[in-house]
Amino acid sequence: MTPQRLIGIIDSLKAGSAMRHLYSMLFYCRLDGGTITPHPLETLDVAFFPLDRLPEPLHGRDRKWIELAREFHFEGRVEAYFDPL
Numbered sequence: 316m317t318p319q320r321l322i323g324i325i326d327s328l329k330a331g332s333a334m335r336h337l338y339s340m341l342f343y344c345r346l347d348g349g350t351i352t353p354h355p356l357e358t359l360d361v362a363f364f365p366l367d368r369l370p371e372p373l374h375g376r377d378r379k380w381i382e383l384a385r386e387f388h389f390e391g392r393v394e395a396y397f398d399p400l
Contacts, residue, residue, distance in 0.1 A: 318342045322383050323396030341380055343387045 322341035353361045364370060366385055379396075386392040 316344045317347055318344050320387075320393065321395045322387050323380075324398065325379060325396075326398040329398045339380065341383060343384075 320343050322343050325339040325341070327335065327337040327339070351361050351363075353359065366381065369381070383392075383396050
């Protein structure tokens with residue numbers, strides 16, 4: 316996988332998460348081939364899913380990152396998103 320551009324940076328506190336403060340950095344990447352394999356300490360399984368059939372539960376309550384990924388992939392968005400101050 317080769318990163319192509321920054322999609323955005325999302326602040327978990329602004330997304331409504333009171334549990335912990337994280338910044339999620341989202342990148343638009345090009346798939347270069349190979350086999351996708353899970354890291355044994357981070358996940359049980361990995362796969363690709365259509366946007367209308369994402370598995371549940373997903374991390375966090377805010378799904379802003381899904382909409383941003385859709386905009387970059389299907390609508391040609393190039394400007395990165397940053398949560399307002």
